[in-house]
Amino acid sequence: MNKQPIGLFDSGIGGTSIWKEVVKLLPNENTIYLADSKNAPYGEKTSEEIVALAIKNTEILISKGCKLIIVACNTATTNAISYLRKHYNVPFIGIEPAIKPAVLFSKTGAIGILATKGTLSSKLFEKTTKEYAKNSTTIEQEGTGLVPLIEAGKLNSQEITQLLEKYLKPMLIYNIDHLVLGCTHYPYLIPQIKKIVGKNVKIIDSGEAVAKQTKAILEKHCLNSEIKNSKPHKFYVNVDETVLRNILNNVSEDFVIESINF
Numbered sequence: 451m452n453k454q455p456i457g458l459f460d461s462g463i464g465g466t467s468i469w470k471e472v473v474k475l476l477p478n479e480n481t482i483y484l485a486d487s488k489n490a491p492y493g494e495k496t497s498e499e500i501v502a503l504a505i506k507n508t509e510i511l512i513s514k515g516c517k518l519i520i521v522a523c524n525t526a527t528t529n530a531i532s533y534l535r536k537h538y539n540v541p542f543i544g545i546e547p548a549i550k551p552a553v554l555f556s557k558t559g560a561i562g563i564l565a566t567k568g569t570l571s572s573k574l575f576e577k578t579t580k581e582y583a584k585n586s587t588t589i590e591q592e593g594t595g596l597v598p599l600i601e602a603g604k605l606n607s608q609e610i611t612q613l614l615e616k617y618l619k620p621m622l623i624y625n626i627d628h629l630v631l632g633c634t635h636y637p638y639l640i641p642q643i644k645k646i647v648g649k650n651v652k653i654i655d656s657g658e659a660v661a662k663q664t665k666a667i668l669e670k671h672c673l674n675s676e677i678k679n680s681k682p683h684k685f686y687v688n689v690d691e692t693v694l695r696n697i698l699n700n701v702s703e704d705f706v707i708e709s710i711n712f
Contacts, residue, residue, distance in 0.1 A: 452673045455480040455684075456664065457516030459507035462487035462601045463694050464635030465522025468545065470701050471657035472520065472664055473683065478675040479668075481683045482514055483522075484712070488688040491597035492525040493566020493633065500568060504530035508538055510686075510712055517673045520664060521545060524565060524632050524656075528572035541667050547575065547632035548654045550582045555652070556628050560587040562621040562651075565632025567592045575632075589621045593633060600635045603693040611642055618646045631655040638697075682706045 456472065456479050458465055463485055473481065484507050492500050504526045511519050520543045521527045521534070527544035534542050547569065552561040561583070569575055570590050579588060599610050621629070629651050631637060637655045644653065668674040683705040687694055691707045698705050 452517055453480070453675050453677070454515050454517040454673075455482045456518050456520065457482050457484070457511030457514070458520040458522045459484040459486060459504075459511065459526070460523040460634055461490040461492040461503075461525070462597070462635070463697055464597070464600065464633060464638075465520075466694070466697055467634050467637040467655065468520060468522040468657050468660050469683075471661040473702070475661040476665055476668070476674075478678050480675075480679045480681045482511060482516060483683070483685045484510060485685060485687045485694055486712070487601055487694075490601050491566060492523060493568035493592075493597065495568060497529045497568075497572070500526055500529040501533055504534060506712065508534055512538065512540065516540065518543065518664070518668060518671075520660065522634055522660075524634060525568035525572075528569050528574040532574075541671055541673075543660060543664050543667060545634060545656050545660060546578060547630045548656050548659065549578055549588075549630055552628035552630050552654050553583050553586045556586065558625045558627045559585075560589065560624045560626045562589045562591065562618070562624075562626040562629040563632055564591050564593050564617060564629065564636060566597070567594065569632050587624060589624050589626060591617045591621065593617060593636065596639070597633065597635050600638055601693065603696065605638055606642070610639065614639065614642055614646055618643065622647065622651075626651060628652050628654060684708065686710050686712065688712050
């Protein structure tokens, strides 16, 4: 039994889409979440900048006693997780675009991938695509501008709708039947995405799979807690907390938010 918290970090609020699934599957576990909105979006930064931010966030979570760290950001995972695993003595769970299941279940042989520039240009993404999608048509699209709008709380704005139509409608020409969301911010746009791509395109994100992997790794390392968590989940933010609080209020009452400079 281990009562130490699970740590998560992301370039803002997007990783809460992962956090929700982890807490749902693992109610005995306590969590600490770093929302690094000040440096969002990670996807527009260089690989070196992304690694530096991942190191900073990891060291904060380790200093707070986290027993396992979820890199709840596709861009940080694809650019930094190999470095983190080599240099820190805690288990890491990463987030990669779910290309494998999309290709496996595709009937048309064509899938769409909506992700950040940082993810699409990473070596890990290139390796994963070559391994699983070499016999499929993959339509890759950078979601430029989406993360800042989500961070600003404009989930249902006209700006979001216009960008999604611009990015997704060309994919439909290729007869995609699966759309992979390669950024943890994007699941919050699923209602709008469904209106554009229609019912024949299955939308895939990584939340549930990451929660299951977290459970497996905790058990493997004998780090899981067998007593229900009695502490509130803790969120640290480095910008105004309003958008994060609004999102969390829809899914949980058991949390506290603290503003710190990191």
